[in-house]
Amino acid sequence: MFVQINDLHFSYKGAHEETIKGFSISITKGEIVSLLGDSGSGKSTILRLIAGLEMPNQGVVVVNDCVCCDDCQFMPPEDRGVGMVFQDYALFPHMTVEKNIRFGLHKLNRKERNARVEEMLALVNLTEFRHRYPYELSGGQQQRVALARALAPKPALLILDEPFSNLDTSLQHRIRDDLRRLLKQTGTTTIFVTHDEEDAEALADRIVYLGEGKIKKQIMTENNKTFNPQIPCFV
């Protein structure tokens, strides 16, 4: 499996009860998985654990044959090859759109870097906004910058935390279709978190229902049948 997570446990400092109680999942390459749950179900925490922003009490995270964390090692977030789109986007306010996208490309040489920036700007349709600062953009544009920035280094896995929570409803519908097309176009393996069932159905191949730190059930969406029929169903 491309992404393999086994028996993840986590509790916040000072908390008596574990927030995550034995979470496991396997994801194939190119699949889009949605974690769906109410607030407090631990869905964002799982993303932060995969990203390496929190350290689990126990459990294994493997992404693309690379052991990110198990009982004896912990790989810092910068070495994991995981891209993340934050709920509030966290675009660097002191950098232009172009510089934000360029930020994660330091491992490429100058020529590759320029080419990649152009490619990403074109992909999210923001080429003419390249010299703007984040505060000069609309909410939807900011989200596209955040997405381009996260995708630019070609992460093995992309994670999105509540990608639609800062957008108004009409925008939300258009963007989630665009987003799905874009993710499939780039073949990006994706995990995203939402509390909105409709979002999950529109964007994901598979929906994972979370409750009290565990998986309640999983279903394949309609999308899956058209895009990725070979994935077995876990219902």
Added chain:
Amino acid sequence: MNWHAVKRQLNGWAILSFLAILLIVLPGIVVLVELFAPVNDNWQHIQEYLLPRYVRNTLFIMVATGVLTTVIGTSLAWFVTVYDFPFRRFFKWALILPLAIPPYIGAYTYHGILNYTGVIQTTLRNQFGITVDQSYFNIMSIQGTVFIFTLFLYPYIYTITRAFLHNQSSSMIENARILGRGSWDIFFTVVIPISRVAIIGGVSLVLMEVLNDYGVVKYFGIQTFSTAIFSTWFGMKDTSSALKLAGTLMILVIAILTMERLVRGRKQFSYASTKVKPLKPRPLQGWHRYAVFAYVSLVFAIAFVIPFTQLTAWTFLTFDTVFTEEFWQLVWNTVRVAFTATVIILLFALIIANYTRLFPSNMTRVISKVTTLGYSIPGAAIAIAVITLFLWLDDKVLDLARALDLSQTFVFRTTLIMLIFAYVIRFLAIGYNSIESGFEKVGKSFTEASRMLGWNTVQTFFRVDIPMIKGAIMSAFILVFIDIMKELPLTLFLQPFNFSTLATQAFKYVSDEKIHEAALASIVIVLMSGLLIFVSHKVLDKEAD
């Protein structure tokens, strides 16, 4: 905690922070250890005959200054925030200006104005033929000390309370008005209770400054802890007793801080609503308008205009004799030493603040508390602790040099290292607080975003964290720089031979009864501080937007 959690905690940030903290607490440990050392005869004498007077004087000055600064600071903050009167916008920031005049400069200026040869008595004698009873004009008393401290320290309470009232209280005050309460009523039943935390915070800053002061009480000949520590140390050559006095003083400080915590208790309410809307000042009618204007102008005149004018006059009087090559040297010394210490403080503050932010735990909470402790230790206590420490260090270096048969050794005591070290201990809190609040405002998600894009904590620190808190770093720099430039007791006792700053040179002139000659150095300090205070308030205002 499993072992890779331990490993994650023990990184470069942690190690650097621990080292910084170790340096900060070292002198405190020296003082506290000495507190439990066996006593000598001298200490018994001090304890029996002198200590009660030191305690009495110090407490009297603290209580009286505390009460008066609270009354003046709070009332000014209230008037400026709630009422509209002539020149309100000017006074809003002008009332902070007395902070640019260090109390010791204010003390000798007022003595110069009021004494027999001063401008008031000379005018009375020459123009009106009146010779006054000297006892009415003697400022060099314990009441005079309180007067000076009140004038030049009230801005601490004024600024904190004003900011609080401005941001936090509008809906409560408006509600109280709608409910039909009058102004006085609102002031005592709403404003005072809700701004209690802000006022207490301001008062504790004032009290720390009072305890730290050496210049005023030394010049006025009042025996307090500060003067006692230095006279025991230099006069009686009794370092052990001086350290014990310093320890007793530190316990007094810890008692005040604990009391602050207790009084504040659970009442640390910040406002529940995030929609903070500033209060719209209400125009005053009739004589009230002029009464408020007169009161505010009077405070501003006494605390700034009069001493500043007098200093300017003296500066012109003595300019030709004082303004020499050496004066430039003084300015250069002041700027150089303040700049170096400020940069070191900011480096420490950035490292520690970033560590406590990235790896929150009980350990980092303690570190954060300890970092701010130095500001509450009075200069006299830090000075003697630091000297004791460096004497010991120099001894060790000498031993080592002998053992290795080296002809030349390095002596810390005669360098600026000792002075800068003391500055770092005392003023780290100032830099740390504003950098910490800068980090708090920005939050952690930008740092996390940068790490998700493949940069480690150090690279992120330079590429994201520092650019994002530029404003906070800048205002931290200004605040620390002003404080070091004005600082007297540490500089006076720890400066190397043949090295003076503007502050110590001014104090030296004053000690030699050359008050007029001290004016130029003083006015340069006042102008530089005033300018920087103005700039920092501009920066802070911009940050707030």
